[in-house]
Amino acid sequence: MFPDRPEIVARHRRRGAGAYRYSLFLLLLWLSASLLMGQRYPWIVVMDPGHGGDDYGIRAGQGSFEKDINLLVARDFQHILSADPALDVLLTRENDRELSLRERAIQANNLSADLFISVHCAFSNRRVDRGFIVYFFQPEESQLSSFHELRSTGSHQDVRLVPWDLAQLPAAPASRDLATRLQNALNRMHGKYSGSPVGEQLELLSKVACPAVLIECCFLTNSEDERQIMDPFYRRRFAEAVRDSIMDFLTTHQYSASGRQP
Numbered sequence: 001m002f003p004d005r006p007e008i009v010a011r012h013r014r015r016g017a018g019a020y021r022y023s024l025f026l027l028l029l030w031l032s033a034s035l036l037m038g039q040r041y042p043w044i045v046v047m048d049p050g051h052g053g054d055d056y057g058i059r060a061g062q063g064s065f066e067k068d069i070n071l072l073v074a075r076d077f078q079h080i081l082s083a084d085p086a087l088d089v090l091l092t093r094e095n096d097r098e099l100s101l102r103e104r105a106i107q108a109n110n111l112s113a114d115l116f117i118s119v120h121c122a123f124s125n126r127r128v129d130r131g132f133i134v135y136f137f138q139p140e141e142s143q144l145s146s147f148h149e150l151r152s153t154g155s156h157q158d159v160r161l162v163p164w165d166l167a168q169l170p171a172a173p174a175s176r177d178l179a180t181r182l183q184n185a186l187n188r189m190h191g192k193y194s195g196s197p198v199g200e201q202l203e204l205l206s207k208v209a210c211p212a213v214l215i216e217c218c219f220l221t222n223s224e225d226e227r228q229i230m231d232p233f234y235r236r237r238f239a240e241a242v243r244d245s246i247m248d249f250l251t252t253h254q255y256s257a258s259g260r261q262p
């Protein structure tokens, strides 16, 4: 369904003058219609339920599989977030099927996602560990220098080419901010079991060309966390906290991966 673009993430910056004038006309027409109708163009949020198919993820003490809980949580996110007309929420998988990390990133980039959130559960050898962890991509020094070099040489081209593995770098500071907002909101919700967002070299996030985080939404090695995440009312509060942080983030940054005005 989504054609692979293995080497680059390309964004068209400029077209011919005729096409540009025509696009401008359509944009003005659309803006006028939107203003008259009181509508905004929705931000695209891609939710990514981790694992699936033969990849079960963590097996919880009560026998549930992480892949199923991830899908349950992501569907709740989609349900709660989609009620806001400013957000258009799409899932990388809607059922129990296996997807590679690369396929997940390709979906987000091809959809011009404005935000990407991967949903997982945590594992710990210490059964008392509870709560949430929000991850963002922490670039290495060598990746930052390759990216700066690329930017200084390629800025006058009509098409900006970014190697697949550097796709996250332009959005990395925003991803860190989003992770902090989400972690703070979830800490407030959970109260007792709070932590800090964690920067990691996560392969999945490195390939996504918009602010991107990975949320571990509970510890499946803790029986109380497992019981809680299976409770629909708890998941609703969880999704509402995520939605509020996302709206805060998007309105603060007025972020738009595709360049359109939200």
Ligand SMILES: [Zn+2]
Residues within 6 Å of the ligand: 050, 051, 057, 058, 066, 120, 121
């Ligand atoms: Zn996982």
